[in-house]
Amino acid sequence: MLSFRRRLALAHVVVVTAVLAIAATLTYLSLVASLRQQLDGALLVLAEQEASMLAANPDLPVTVHEAPSAVSASASASGTGTGTAPPPSYARLDRLVQIIDRDGQVLARSANLGASTLPSDAALLARLADGEAVFENLAYGDEPTRRVSVPVRGGRALAVQVAGSLDDVDHNIDAAGWIFGAMGVVLVVVLTVTGTLMTGRVFGAIDDVTRQAQRIGDRTLSDRLPHPGPHDEMGRLIDTLNDMLARLEQAFEAQRRFTADASHELRSPLSRLRTELEITLRRPREPAEYVDALRSSLDEVVRLTTLAEELLTLARLDSGQESATAASVAIAPLLEEVVRRARPAATRRDVDLQLDTLATADPAASEDADGEPVPAASAGRPIAAHLPRQLLVLVATNLVDNAVKFAPAGGTVRVSLGTREGWSAIVVEDDGPGIPEEERPRLFERFYRGAGARASEVPGTGLGLALCDAIVRAAGGRIDIDDSPLGGGRFSVLLPAPR
Numbered sequence: 001m002l003s004f005r006r007r008l009a010l011a012h013v014v015v016v017t018a019v020l021a022i023a024a025t026l027t028y029l030s031l032v033a034s035l036r037q038q039l040d041g042a043l044l045v046l047a048e049q050e051a052s053m054l055a056a057n058p059d060l061p062v063t064v065h066e067a068p069s070a071v072s073a074s075a076s077a078s079g080t081g082t083g084t085a086p087p088p089s090y091a092r093l094d095r096l097v098q099i100i101d102r103d104g105q106v107l108a109r110s111a112n113l114g115a116s117t118l119p120s121d122a123a124l125l126a127r128l129a130d131g132e133a134v135f136e137n138l139a140y141g142d143e144p145t146r147r148v149s150v151p152v153r154g155g156r157a158l159a160v161q162v163a164g165s166l167d168d169v170d171h172n173i174d175a176a177g178w179i180f181g182a183m184g185v186v187l188v189v190v191l192t193v194t195g196t197l198m199t200g201r202v203f204g205a206i207d208d209v210t211r212q213a214q215r216i217g218d219r220t221l222s223d224r225l226p227h228p229g230p231h232d233e234m235g236r237l238i239d240t241l242n243d244m245l246a247r248l249e250q251a252f253e254a255q256r257r258f259t260a261d262a263s264h265e266l267r268s269p270l271s272r273l274r275t276e277l278e279i280t281l282r283r284p285r286e287p288a289e290y291v292d293a294l295r296s297s298l299d300e301v302v303r304l305t306t307l308a309e310e311l312l313t314l315a316r317l318d319s320g321q322e323s324a325t326a327a328s329v330a331i332a333p334l335l336e337e338v339v340r341r342a343r344p345a346a347t348r349r350d351v352d353l354q355l356d357t358l359a360t361a362d363p364a365a366s367e368d369a370d371g372e373p374v375p376a377a378s379a380g381r382p383i384a385a386h387l388p389r390q391l392l393v394l395v396a397t398n399l400v401d402n403a404v405k406f407a408p409a410g411g412t413v414r415v416s417l418g419t420r421e422g423w424s425a426i427v428v429e430d431d432g433p434g435i436p437e438e439e440r441p442r443l444f445e446r447f448y449r450g451a452g453a454r455a456s457e458v459p460g461t462g463l464g465l466a467l468c469d470a471i472v473r474a475a476g477g478r479i480d481i482d483d484s485p486l487g488g489g490r491f492s493v494l495l496p497a498p499r
Contacts, residue, residue, distance in 0.1 A: 005203045012195045017188050024180045031176050035169045039146055040135055046095055047133075047150040047162040054099070055154035062107040062158065064097050096145075096163040102129060107158070118161050124149060128159045143167045205234055209241075221249035269307075273300040313394070313467060328384040328498040329392060331417055331424060332357040338396040339415055346404045346413065353404065357383075357417040383417055385424045385495040387475045395471050398464040399428040399491050407432050412486060423477070423494040429484035440481045444469035468493075 002010070053065060096118060098109035104120040118140065127134050128151045138145040140163065147163035209225050216223050224242045228234050280293040339355045346353040385392065396415075403413040407430045416427045435443070442448050446466040472479050477495040484490035 005199060009192075009196055009199055012199070013188070013192050016191045016195070020184050020187055024184050028176060028180050032173050035172055036146075039164060039166070039169055040148065043095070043135075043146065043148040043162045043164050044133065044150070046097070047148050047160045050097060050099070050160040050162070051150050051152045051158075054152045054156060054158060054160070058154065058156055062099055064099060064108045064110045066111060094165050098161050100159050100161065102157040102159075118147065118163055120149075120161070137166070138163065144170065202234070209238065213241075216245065218252060221245060221252055269300040269303050273297055273304075276300070307463065311463070313471075328386055329389050330382045330384050331392070331426065332383060334389065334392055335396055335415060335417055335426065338393060338400055342397070342400045342404055345401070349404065349407070350409045351404055351407045352412045353400075354412065354414040355416075356414060383419060383424050384498050385475070385477075386498060387471075387495060391471045391475075395468045395493060396426060396428075398468050399426075399493070402464060403428050403430045403491075406430070407488070411488075414486065419497065420492075420494060422497060424497045426493040426495075427490060428493075429486055429490035430488040431484070431486040432488035434483060434487070435481060435489040443481065444479070 050065065054062065094112075096110060096113050098113060098118050099107045100120060101107055102125065104125055106117045109117065118138070124134055124136075128149055131151055133151070134149045136147055136149075138147050140147075144166040145163050146166050146169075147161060149159055149161045152158040152160060205228050212223070212225050224245060225238050227238050227242075231239075276293055276296050280290065285293075335355060335357055339353060343353055400413070400415060407413050411431050413428070413430045418425050418427075444465050446463060448466075469479055472493055472495065475495060477493065480492040480494065482490050482492070
């Protein structure tokens, strides 16, 4: 099978040849028609001149008006002429002229016809009698001949016939055919060679890109394809491929970090669980000690289970197996349930956990200067979102638990619900130290934990916020991080409101 390069070159040759053949054929036919029309026009002009002179002088004898050089030739030869002989005329150099009556009898003819006459048949005489000018080709003499027959107007039943040789026209047509053929062959060869060279250059650059791309693997994703230089179609293609390689490199790097972090997070509780069990089994212990060891092991198992469930949910979201869209679900009852479950932990830490939910989402609802949802005076439909209930519970639980865990003792955590510019807004904020600006862009990275979280004794895997962000983005929403009027950080979950 021919390569794409050869198929492209072959298609180029075929198209160029076809276009040139059509153009040359049309030009050749136009030239042939033009040459024949020129000859017909010259014959017709001479015939009409003769016919008009016969019609203008009905009383004069019927004669062919020869060129002046022919009339004076005999006088000049005998020396009887006076003055200087007129210049020669080329008007009728190869034109044969004769005048016939309605029966086809020749009444006069040009000197170059000699004793010969041009043939006339009955069909021609009938058409002349009807007043028609007739063009025809004759097999006369040793050259192809073209003739026009024109009836004389003005009552004289005569006709003028003028014939001319087609030999020069045919020679010109043959020469034009050879010229067009030679030019066509030269153009096809030149365009084929030029197209081949240009195709070779383009595909040479593609071959370079192909060889470089074949050398790039998962360990050499930092390499880039060679840029041809100009920012043409090939340059834009290389830029696009290099951008794709950069995205792949980032994705592979994120995958490597994710694998390493996941391995670390899984190894730590497993190591603690193993250590706890080994220490417990070294010697016989009291039942209370076994109970404490089992409880400690259960805590590690719960942490491993939570981590596995979060990883599984993230994997399903990434692969599209977990849908983040569903029927409309009311948010207020769900937040009440989440806050109720988090309240014991808040009480143990002496944290004031507040819940402020709007009963309805009204089009007249607005925001205050701090971006807080403000309830409208009139009632409307319940605030809701298109998100599976279990995923929305997971998002709210992670945000509320994080706020309670990192809030200072005696602090405040406020959970509020409202509308914001057509979005359903869940806001979780506290009065803690807040989140540094430099850490905010990385908070949603998987297994990333800020400096405060790493320095504290609060357990965590660094997957909670990443999981929340993945769920909210899959549902078409977003999570904003900014400063809270309470003094700490504020997480605003904005979800598309049902219409």
